[in-house]
Amino acid sequence: MFHPRRTLRALLLPLTAGLALTALPAQTAQAASTLTNGGFETDGAGAATPGGWSEYGDTGASFSESGGHAGSYRLTHWASTAYKVETYQYLSGLTNGSYKLSAWVRSGGGQNSAYLALKNCGGTEQRTDLPVSASGWIHVVVPVTVTTNQCTISVTSDANAGNWINVDDLTFASGTSGLTVKGADISSLPKSEAKGGVYKSGSGTTGDAVTILKNAGMNYARVKVWVNPADGYNNKTRVLALAKRVKAAGQKLLVDFHYSDTWADPGAQSKPAAWAGHSYSQLKTDVYNHTYDVLNALKAQGTTADMVQVGNEINGGMLWSEGSTDNWSQLAGLLNSGYDAVKAVSSSTTVALHLAKGGDLSGTRWWFDSAVANGVKFDVIGLSYYGYWHGTLADFQTTLDDAASRYAKPVYVAETAYPFRLDSEDTTENIINLTDELVSGYPATAAGQLAWMNAVANIVEAVPNGRGLGLFYWEATWTAVTGNGWDPTDASSGNGWENQALFGYDDKALSSMAWFSHR
Numbered sequence: 001m002f003h004p005r006r007t008l009r010a011l012l013l014p015l016t017a018g019l020a021l022t023a024l025p026a027q028t029a030q031a032a033s034t035l036t037n038g039g040f041e042t043d044g045a046g047a048a049t050p051g052g053w054s055e056y057g058d059t060g061a062s063f064s065e066s067g068g069h070a071g072s073y074r075l076t077h078w079a080s081t082a083y084k085v086e087t088y089q090y091l092s093g094l095t096n097g098s099y100k101l102s103a104w105v106r107s108g109g110g111q112n113s114a115y116l117a118l119k120n121c122g123g124t125e126q127r128t129d130l131p132v133s134a135s136g137w138i139h140v141v142v143p144v145t146v147t148t149n150q151c152t153i154s155v156t157s158d159a160n161a162g163n164w165i166n167v168d169d170l171t172f173a174s175g176t177s178g179l180t181v182k183g184a185d186i187s188s189l190p191k192s193e194a195k196g197g198v199y200k201s202g203s204g205t206t207g208d209a210v211t212i213l214k215n216a217g218m219n220y221a222r223v224k225v226w227v228n229p230a231d232g233y234n235n236k237t238r239v240l241a242l243a244k245r246v247k248a249a250g251q252k253l254l255v256d257f258h259y260s261d262t263w264a265d266p267g268a269q270s271k272p273a274a275w276a277g278h279s280y281s282q283l284k285t286d287v288y289n290h291t292y293d294v295l296n297a298l299k300a301q302g303t304t305a306d307m308v309q310v311g312n313e314i315n316g317g318m319l320w321s322e323g324s325t326d327n328w329s330q331l332a333g334l335l336n337s338g339y340d341a342v343k344a345v346s347s348s349t350t351v352a353l354h355l356a357k358g359g360d361l362s363g364t365r366w367w368f369d370s371a372v373a374n375g376v377k378f379d380v381i382g383l384s385y386y387g388y389w390h391g392t393l394a395d396f397q398t399t400l401d402d403a404a405s406r407y408a409k410p411v412y413v414a415e416t417a418y419p420f421r422l423d424s425e426d427t428t429e430n431i432i433n434l435t436d437e438l439v440s441g442y443p444a445t446a447a448g449q450l451a452w453m454n455a456v457a458n459i460v461e462a463v464p465n466g467r468g469l470g471l472f473y474w475e476a477t478w479t480a481v482t483g484n485g486w487d488p489t490d491a492s493s494g495n496g497w498e499n500q501a502l503f504g505y506d507d508k509a510l511s512s513m514a515w516f517s518h519r
Helices: 008-009 189-194 208-215 237-249 280-300 328-345 361-373 395-405 448-461 513-519
Strands: 054-057 061-066 073-078 083-092 096-108 113-119 124-128 133-146 148-159 164-174 181-183 220-226 252-257 307-310 350-355 380-384 409-418 468-473
Touching: 008 280, 061 148, 061 252, 073 148, 073 220, 073 361, 113 133, 124 133, 124 448, 133 148, 133 395, 133 448, 148 164, 164 208, 189 237, 208 513, 220 237, 220 350, 220 468, 237 280, 237 380, 252 280, 280 307, 280 328, 307 328, 328 350, 350 361, 350 409, 380 395, 395 409, 395 448, 409 448, 448 468, 448 513
Parallel strands: 181 220, 181 468, 220 252, 252 307, 307 350, 350 380, 380 409, 409 468
Antiparallel strands: 054 083, 061 073, 073 164, 083 148, 096 133, 096 164, 113 124, 113 148
């Protein structure tokens, strides 16, 4: 079991149990400019107050015990009754500047709050909530700017009976972190609006969805492009029009090429009808010409793409069967045709390769090892990560960090999402609609949706060497609107995703949009 059973300690909880942490006692006299005992190895198991640290609140709920991340011991918060406790360390004599707290954490979830914080540093307190991860350690970071030569490092739990966290291997050193990409896919928006879709601010004022998302903090829009879709949406013309709105809002633009007339993903990579029967050599030309045509038109109207995905979730390749991973040399040729077209339009546009299954370490390694061996050109790596399909948060962090290191490339989350409710607004069954499909510790509420997004964002922020770019929410504006279903060939098809949009069934912006304000 990863959570402790410390009945004796629980019986010794002080009478202050349940009191809020409203005041901090006098700072310890052992204050120094370096963090002491960040691995909790000094005192071994059972230390009521780990060396170098102080405690406040229900102090019996904070202790060191066996089972560390790298060493033998860890800090644990746990009690058999509700508790509020803070384990903290005050540092003085710091040189003013940018710092970053790094830690490895686990949590069983269920707390009112459980977080790492940097406070009394001279500016706004910085917090990172602990992700719910009962089995695997998660690496998180908290950045801060020190302006008063001091800072307090805090581990805080406001918990219910039996809730637990583990924290270990804390370091505090010069450095910065943060996300440059806080985006969402809004490909559904033009068709939704044409079919009567309405978008409102959180207060209920009807407005432009792009503006509402921008005001929430979104700085990057992802837009897919199909070649000749049956419904006339998500094609070149529609992408050009949406790009104008995105750039007018001061946002950056990612163009996601599916190289199909419909959805392309690990299970389907069908050629556009216009390319059917083309030879491999012609397909390379098709990819180049289509990519160049769309991107050059964007550039000509003053909305040059900032990032381009050459293919969408191409785990099995694209343009089957010629571009299948069964024939890597041909797939490499197709991908490089796309890369060359992007750079011919704008050398500064970033080219991404995008896989699904973000928690699949071996599959991701196999794919990108093969790509590198076959001379595929790319600038960054994008992974889709849906926690209800693609493994644990720890699995995802392992894969993401490995990709960034193994290929020395920046990484980002091309797609992630989470439901804010389970019932459907239309007659189509939602893709995620059962409680047992959810990720443990993350309820299907707006608060659960926000907590999920912050957990994924924390993992991207913690990618070593600053290689974590950020993430895109999928699909922010795909609300339930008659006629805007999943199938471009069937106007009566419904939407199985409206419970994972960022607008509620009342069309109002959800409180979970707060994730866009992540550092």
